[in-house]
Amino acid sequence: MIENITVRALKRELKKIDGEISKIDDLLDANPLSEICEIREKAAEILDQNKGDYETISKLIGPLAEREKELFKIARKQTSTNSLVDRKVRLMSDRGRLINDIFFAEKK
Secondary structure (H helix, E strand, O other), X not given: OHHHHHHHHHHHHHHHHHHHHHHHHHHHHOOHHHHHHHHHHHHHHHHHHOOOOHHHHHHHHHHHXXXXXXXXXXXXXXXXXXXXXXXXXXXXXXXHHHXXXXXXXXXX
């Protein structure tokens, strides 16, 4: 019974670590600046197509502006690549230890 609880707790922690590693990988793999350029090109097209119709422009550009803000947040996070990689290395090490602990806990 106690081993079962221990294994479940270890597996839960392993799942958390895997999620954090996945988030870091997504952040490192993201290419926000190219998408920001695309958003700005779309915004320029919208402005050219709807000259003077400010209500339509506002409706069409609003979602693009929100997405652009999200992408700038990602770009800011990517400036600390070294700390992200360090964090990932620590998590991978912890992950390996957890996998070993789970293996030996299940063997008992």
